Amino acid sequence: MGKLLYAGFLAGLVAGLVSGLMLQLMWVLTPLSLLLSLPPNPSTGWIPHLIISLIFGVVFGLVAGALRLERSGAVAGGLITGLLAWIVGPLTLVPLWIGLPPQYTLASRWLKVLAAYLVYGLVLGEVFHAFLERIPERRRAE
Numbered sequence: 001m002g003k004l005l006y007a008g009f010l011a012g013l014v015a016g017l018v019s020g021l022m023l024q025l026m027w028v029l030t031p032l033s034l035l036l037s038l039p040p041n042p043s044t045g046w047i048p049h050l051i052i053s054l055i056f057g058v059v060f061g062l063v064a065g066a067l068r069l070e071r072s073g074a075v076a077g078g079l080i081t082g083l084l085a086w087i088v089g090p091l092t093l094v095p096l097w098i099g100l101p102p103q104y105t106l107a108s109r110w111l112k113v114l115a116a117y118l119v120y121g122l123v124l125g126e127v128f129h130a131f132l133e134r135i136p137e138r139r140r141a142e
Contacts, residue, residue, distance in 0.1 A: 004065035011128035012057015016050045019120035034098050075125035082121020
């Protein structure tokens with residue numbers, strides 16, 4: 001299980017950095033600092049983005065590991081994770097956190113952000129699978 005957590009954590013970090021760059025170019029990270037009760041700032045917006053990316057990465061690692069997904073399954077699972085993260089994050093929890101209603105009826109305005117979340121998922125699945133193959137199993141002392 002430690003291997004799955006580690007691979008999920010690393011994959012979440014890499015995917016969060018890649019998608020974060022995309023989101024920063026769209027100025028989407030700037031309001032995320034409001035989640036920390038800080039004034040809007042792209043630098044502090046990285047903090048909640050990366051924390052959320054790591055959480056999704058670890059959960060993905062545990063689920064993908066339990067399902068013993070091959071590469072294609074991990075990538076497909078990553079894309080599904082990216083879609084779910086988009087629904088849970090920018091459409092639901094972020095608006096609620098800052099005092100707005102969920103943005104489901106305005107989802108079409110968030111399609112560029114969806115692209116960044118799908119890239120997150122693609123990178124998450126690919127990097128998870130790559131790390132999982134390269135992280136050695138820990139041997140117990142006999």
